Amino acid sequence: xxxxxxxxxxxxxxxxxxxxxxxxPSSVPGEIPIFDLNAIDKNIDPCVDxxxxxxxxxxxxxxxxxxxxxxxxxxxxxxxxxxxxRDILTEAQxxxxxxxxxxxxxxxxxxxxxxxxxxxxxxxxxxPELERINGIKTKAELIQQVAxxxxxxxxxxxxxxxxxxxxDSAETVAYLDQGGITLPDRDYYIKDDAKSVxxxxxxxxxxxxxxxxxxxxxxxxxxEAKTVLTVETGLAQASMDRTARRDPKNRDHKMTLAExxxxxxxxxxxxxxxxxxxxxxxxxxxxxxxxxxQVNGQLNAVPLEDWKVYLRWKAINDYAPLLTKAFVxxxxxxxxxxxxxxxxxxxxxxxxxxxxxxxLGMALGKLYVDRTFGAEGKERxxxxxxxxxxxxxxxxxxxxxxxxxxxxxxxxxxxxIVNNIGYPDSWRxxxxxxxxxxxxxxxxxxxxxxxxxxxxxxxDKPTDRKDWSxxxxxxxxxxxxxxxxxxxxxGILQPPFYGKLMDDAVNYGGIGVVIGHELTHGFDDQxxxxxxxxxxxEWWTAEDGKEFEQRVDCTANEYSNFVSVKDDQGEVxxxxxxxxxxxxxxxxxxxxxxxxxxxxxxxxxxxxxDGYTPAQRYFLAYGQIWCQNxxxxxxxxxxxxxxxxxxxxxxxxxxxxSAAFQQAFGCKAGQPxxxxxxxxxx
Ligand SMILES: [Zn+2]
Numbered sequence: 099x100x101x102x103x104x105x106x107x108x109x110x111x112x113x114x115x116x117x118x119x120x121x122x123p124s125s126v127p128g129e130i131p132i133f134d135l136n137a138i139d140k141n142i143d144p145c146v147d148x149x150x151x152x153x154x155x156x157x158x159x160x161x162x163x164x165x166x167x168x169x170x171x172x173x174x175x176x177x178x179x180x181x182x183x184r185d186i187l188t189e190a191q192x193x194x195x196x197x198x199x200x201x202x203x204x205x206x207x208x209x210x211x212x213x214x215x216x217x218x219x220x221x222x223x224x225x226p227e228l229e230r231i232n233g234i235k236t237k238a239e240l241i242q243q244v245a246x247x248x249x250x251x252x253x254x255x256x257x258x259x260x261x262x263x264x265x266d267s268a269e270t271v272a273y274l275d276q277g278g279i280t281l282p283d284r285d286y287y288i289k290d291d292a293k294s295v296x297x298x299x300x301x302x303x304x305x306x307x308x309x310x311x312x313x314x315x316x317x318x319x320x321x322e323a324k325t326v327l328t329v330e331t332g333l334a335q336a337s338m339d340r341t342a343r344r345d346p347k348n349r350d351h352k353m354t355l356a357e358x359x360x361x362x363x364x365x366x367x368x369x370x371x372x373x374x375x376x377x378x379x380x381x382x383x384x385x386x387x388x389x390x391x392q393v394n395g396q397l398n399a400v401p402l403e404d405w406k407v408y409l410r411w412k413a414i415n416d417y418a419p420l421l422t423k424a425f426v427x428x429x430x431x432x433x434x435x436x437x438x439x440x441x442x443x444x445x446x447x448x449x450x451x452x453x454x455x456x457x458l459g460m461a462l463g464k465l466y467v468d469r470t471f472g473a474e475g476k477e478r479x480x481x482x483x484x485x486x487x488x489x490x491x492x493x494x495x496x497x498x499x500x501x502x503x504x505x506x507x508x509x510x511x512x513x514x515i516v517n518n519i520g521y522p523d524s525w526r527x528x529x530x531x532x533x534x535x536x537x538x539x540x541x542x543x544x545x546x547x548x549x550x551x552x553x554x555x556x557x558d559k560p561t562d563r564k565d566w567s568x569x570x571x572x573x574x575x576x577x578x579x580x581x582x583x584x585x586x587x588x589g590i591l592q593p594p595f596y597g598k599l600m601d602d603a604v605n606y607g608g609i610g611v612v613i614g615h616e617l618t619h620g621f622d623d624q625x626x627x628x629x630x631x632x633x634x635x636e637w638w639t640a641e642d643g644k645e646f647e648q649r650v651d652c653t654a655n656e657y658s659n660f661v662s663v664k665d666d667q668g669e670v671x672x673x674x675x676x677x678x679x680x681x682x683x684x685x686x687x688x689x690x691x692x693x694x695x696x697x698x699x700x701x702x703x704x705x706x707x708d709g710y711t712p713a714q715r716y717f718l719a720y721g722q723i724w725c726q727n728x729x730x731x732x733x734x735x736x737x738x739x740x741x742x743x744x745x746x747x748x749x750x751x752x753x754x755x756s757a758a759f760q761q762a763f764g765c766k767a768g769q770p771x772x773x774x775x776x777x778x779x780x
Contacts, residue, residue, distance in 0.1 A: 126181040130174050132593040133604045133719055135708055145765035145772070149749040152721025162727045165445065167438035170726025170745055171594050176573045179466075179589050183451045183571060186465045202533050203454055203462045206545075209538040210450035216538055217422050221312060223539035224421065227252075227413045228312065231406055237397065240405050241366040245374040247412065251546035254278055254412040255333070256365075256389070258374075260556040262580040264350050264383060267632035270556040272382035274358065276389035278333040280326075280415060282437070282739050287327075287334035293667050293734065297437075302327050304432035305411060311424055312414050322407045329400060329408040336392035340739065341675045346579075346627050346634045349385045358382070362390035364397035376554040419449075420539040439729030457545035458533075459569030460526035463588075466571045467521045471588040474598075476520050479591055479609065482694070483517050483584070486613050489693035493780055499649075504642040507629070508621070511637075514630035515620060516563065516583035520591065521570040575612050577619035579628040584616040594723060602698055603712035607719025610691035611684075618686030618780055622679040623650045652777035653685065654678050656755075660747045663733035670737045672747065680742045684752045686780035692716060692758050713762035717753065724748045 131137075139154025162169040190196055190204030209215075234240050247254045257277035263269045281287065286297050302323045309319035342348050359367045384390065397405075418429040427443070434440040443449075454462055494500070494508050531548045533541050556562065563581050568574055571589040578585070586609075590596075596609040619625045626646065629635045638646065658674030674681070695716055704712045724745035728736075733744060743751060753759040754773040765772050 124181075124185050126185060127178060130171070130178060130593045132595075132597040132600055132608065133708075133715065134594075134722060137722055137725060138718070143769075144763045145760070145769040147750065148717070148721055148753050148759075148763075148771050149724070149746045152718055152749065153725035153745070156722070156725040157727055160725075160727065162729060164441040165443065165448070167434070167440040167732040168726060168728040170728075171723055172573050173726075175590070175592065175594065179571045179573065180448055180451050182470060183455065183462060183466060184447055186462070186469065187451060187454060190465075198529070199461045199464060202528060203458055203465065205533050205535040206458055206541050207450055207454050208535045209533075209541050210453050211446060212536060212538070213423070213446065215536050216420075219539075220422060221425075223543075224312065224414065224417045227417070228410055231409045231413065234402070234406055234409075237364070237402060237405075238366050238369050240402065240409070241369045243409060245370045247409065249375050249547060249550055250543055251550050252412055252416040254409055256393070258370075260553050261383075262561045262632060263352075264346065264580070264634040265352070267580045267628075268561055270559055270561045272376065272379055272557045273385060274382055274390070275385040276333075276337045278412075279330045279337065280412075281330075282735060284334040284337045284339060285738055287331045291668075298327060300432065300436050304428065304436075307428050308414050308418060308425070309411070311428060312410075322411070325404045325407045326411045329396075329404060332396045332400070333389075333393060336389045336396075338386045338389070340741075341673065343385075344624055344676070344679065344741075346624065349383075350634060351384045351387050352381060353384050353387070354381045355379070358384050358387065358390060361387060362394040364394045365390060374554075375551055376557050379558050417539060420542050437731060437735060439731030453542065455569055455571060457542060458528055458531075459571070460522070460566075461528055463521060463570030464525050467588050471520055471570075471591070475588070475591050475596075479519050479586060479596070479613075480517065482606070482610055483519070483613050483617075485694040485697065486610060486617060486690050487512060487515070489614075489690045489697065490617055490780075492693065493690060499645040500642050501639055504638050507637040511582065511620060511630040512617075514582055515617065516581070518566065518583055518585040520586070520588045522566045523564055575616050577616045577625065578632070579620070579625045580632040582620060582628065582630060582632045584613070584619075586613070586616075601707060601712070601715065602695060603715040604719040606691045606695040607716040608723055610694065611687045611720050611723070614687030614690035614694075615683040616687075617690065618683040619679065621686070621780060622682040623647075624679050646779070649777065649779040650678055650682060652775065653681050653779060656773070656775075656777050657681050657743060657747065657751055660743070660751065662737040662744055662747075663730050665730040667730075667734075670734055672737060672743055677741055677743050681747075681751060682779050684743075684748050685755055685778070688720060688752045688756060689758070689780060692756075711762065713758065717756075717759050717762055721749045721753075 134156065136159075137153055137156035139151055142151040142154055144151040160169060166173060187203060187207040190200040191208055196204065230246070231243060234243055244255050248258055255278040257275040259273050259275070260270050261273050263271045279287065281297070281301060286294055286301075305323035305326050306316070306319045309322050310316055314322065338348065355367065355371065359365070418425040430443045434443060490512055491509065494505055494512070497505070500508070528545075528548065531544050533544075561581070563583065566585060566587075567578070568576060568585065568587050570587050572587040573589045575584070575586045575590055577583070590612065591609065594608060595612060596605050620628075626638065627634055627636070629637050636643075654674035656674065657672050657677055660672045662670045662672050664670075692713075695712070699712055707715060710718060726745040728744065736744065742748070750771065754771055755776045755778060757776070759765070760772050763771075
């Protein structure tokens with residue numbers, strides 16, 4: 099059904115663009131079912147496998163579309179939003195009167211959709227970048243070039259950005275960080291299991307192909323690809339692993355510029371900062387000083403010519419999705435097909451809508467909000483947030499393991515949380531970015547450079563707590579420890595997370611748990627280390643801290659036993675430490691939203707709907723949010739890189755620990771959905 103709708107409208111869309119007379123009929127598919135009785139597999143006992151019970155038929159009836167590597171309820175909604183955004187962008191290109199914002203996003207989208215203009219340009223957009231790198235004569239010029247690449251948002255060698263000061267969050271400061279690898283995690287370069295060895299081999303072949311497309315002879319390109327792997331392996335070996343990075347103390351190294359420059363002289367940081375577009379500053383946070391000390395030796399040992407090969411690769415890789423079909427396809431073959439198991443590339447229009455959202459999302463987002471998000475949505479969400487905050491207050495009050503001293507501080511932190519709902523108070527001004535209807539690569543790079551400059555401009559200034567880090571159409575939500583705020587973009591405040599006409603049980607099991615999840619992030623293994631102002635500061639008594647750590651250890655061990663993927667290449671279990679914050683937030687969110695729901699329902703008997711009590715509907719709504727199918731390749735990649743557990747364990751992991759769930763479905767001790775040693779933090 100979906101595929102058919104898409105085919106018909108792809109054709110229509112092409113025709114309309116050329117005749118350009120009237121707006122095409124909207125292609126937005128109907129609303130997504132929020133509580134789907136047809137998704138349930140009634141052959142399964144909910145106390146044996148609740149995920150399978152909630153989602154069994156959904157999984158059977160919703161195979162992964164060929165242009166995706168993972169397909170779940172989030173994706174359904176995201177896809178729904180893509181159609182709405184496409185309508186907005188298509189209309190913005192039609193003749194007639196348009197606002198400046200409409201014209202800008204319309205031109206951007208057009209530049210991406212105009213594949214024949216892109217083919218005609220060939221590799222011309224990339225050529226000046228490669229020439230700049232070829233012209234490097236000294237290591238000082240190498241660092242200048244890295245600064246230039248960073249200003250244009252091309253990642254290379256290390257990372258530089260701004261963020262709130264870890265100890266004085268009111269002030270934003272400069273951060274110097276590890277970086278420069280291309281594969282999604284350092285482990286790909288370091289591990290010696292068969293899959294990692296295969297990945298490196300495929301990666302080298304891929305790098306060679308892109309060098310060839312950029313004009314190098316096969317023999318030369320093959321040697322260059324090996325050089326790239328050697329250089330990146332050195333960077334990977336110097337990098338801190340993901341799990342260690344979750345602990346803020348491992349990232350907390352305030353230094354003066356002079357100190358880090360002296361510790362890693364070969365980086366020529368004075369040259370890097372001389373004209374990199376930042377305001378002048380004297381101190382910064384170096385997230386991983388060891389990276390700079392270790393790579394300092396590599397900078398000296400690796401010949402300049404090899405560094406130039408590496409930088410050329412970083413530029414080619416960054417530009418590949420913006421260039422001709424040959425580049426785009428090679429990029430997809432490796433990153434989409436091999437790394438994620440995606441069978442087909444997404445249709446051009448989807449990629450172009452996403453590119454517009456990622457480049458000009460705070461302009462496109464305004465048009466999206468105007469069309470979809472009413473004040474009513476904001477009010478109802480805010481009311482739920484307040485109810486769930488009240489539940490957390492009660493929950494903290496009831497804890498037997500936490501002293502009153504720490505509780506007082508916890509209340510302070512909870513009361514200070516800022517709730518941002520829907521979209522930012524003021525819209526970003528992109529008027530300084532030149533957007534042309536026939537220059538896709540140029541548009542992408544100028545928009546990216548604009549964001550880098552916006553980020554640099556924040557250095558040594560008061561922190562802007564109103565700045566959002568997700569665009570309004572995004573189907574997601576986030577908590578920022580350094581801001582102590584929770585943020586819900588308009589994109590997620592709709593079915594299947596929230597339905598205007600649905601009963602409270604279903605809405606609390608959907609968006610309610612998401613709210614409780616974000617709130618709990620302020621008090622997970624990472625978030626608890628930040629205070630009410632967002633400063634990295636101990637506010638727990640030593641005794642309470644110990645009690646907390648025991649409880650999260652339980653969760654970490656529990657999830658480490660869950661199998662993420664099992665295929666002919668072996669079994670991969672979840673990393674309970676990497677996913678600890680998210681699992682803690684899932685367990686806490688499920689408890690808090692339930693408490694808030696029960697305080698609304700009170701003692702008044704509520705009739706079952708569709709044969710389910712409100713409590714059962716609550717847990718089922720939660721279960722169905724996480725229905726998903728995923729390729730083995732994508733599951734493997736995520737087991738290594740994603741701090742979230744896969745859908746199955748987000749459900750079964752959390753309900754196993756929930757007495758309210760077990761009561762709702764009458765589960766008995768000894769059944770799989772009743773953990774022998776239930777873990778409970780919040
Ligand atoms: Zn989360």
